[in-house]
Amino acid sequence: MNTSLSEYPSSSVNLIVNEQAHQLSVRDHWTLLDVLRDVLELTGSKRGCDRGECGSCTVLLDGVPVYSCQILALQSQGKTVITIEGLSQNGVMTALQQAFLDNDGGQCGYCTPGFVISSLALLRDNPNPTDKEICDALSGNICRCNAYGRIIESVRSASGRN
Numbered sequence: 004m005n006t007s008l009s010e011y012p013s014s015s016v017n018l019i020v021n022e023q024a025h026q027l028s029v030r031d032h033w034t035l036l037d038v039l040r041d042v043l044e045l046t047g048s049k050r051g052c053d054r055g056e057c058g059s060c061t062v063l064l065d066g067v068p069v070y071s072c073q074i075l076a077l078q079s080q081g082k083t084v085i086t087i088e089g090l091s092q093n094g095v096m097t098a099l100q101q102a103f104l105d106n107d108g109g110q111c112g113y114c115t116p117g118f119v120i121s122s123l124a125l126l127r128d129n130p131n132p133t134d135k136e137i138c139d140a141l142s143g144n145i146c147r148c149n150a151y152g153r154i155i156e157s158v159r160s161a162s163g164r165n
């Protein structure tokens with residue numbers, strides 16, 4: 004059977020993204036990542052594996068870090084989404100973002116938004132994590148440039164440990 008894209012069902016979804024309310028018409032098979040990147044043009048959340056392995060698409064959904072490539076947009080109905088674009092205020096980076104910059108916590112930067120979002124959730128719940136707790140919290144994020152040492156250093160620094 005041939006099914007053109009226009010024949011796929013659509014639904015309306017309400018989302019609050021970075022404190023802005025949106026009512027969107029989405030294809031039922033679109034993921035949250037599809038909507039963030041391709042509809043709202045928030046391209047900070049990266050599409051790496053697109054199958055729940057790399058963490059580059061991590062966002063906060065009602066405060067919980069999730070792989071946005073593994074959540075249907077419809078599953079986000081009525082929920083609050085925070086992406087990397089939602090962190091800085093008036094162009095001023097958060098202390099966590101600044102720590103990543105100061106500690107060179109990335110190389111190509113593709114993984115960085117996901118690592119920053121996962122780190123944000125960690126430090127919110129545990130402001131003084133041990134190195135093991137940092138590693139555990141970031142275990143769902145992969146860095147292809149192998150910048151793990153500097154990433155951990157960045158989170159350590161943001162927690163005020165050095």
Ligand code: FES
Pocket residue numbers: 049050051052053054055056057058059060061070071072073
């Ligand atoms: S792009 Fe979502 S986990 Fe890799």
Ligand code: FES
Pocket residue numbers: 108109110111112113114115145146147148149150
């Ligand atoms: S800095 Fe390149 S993938 Fe992590």
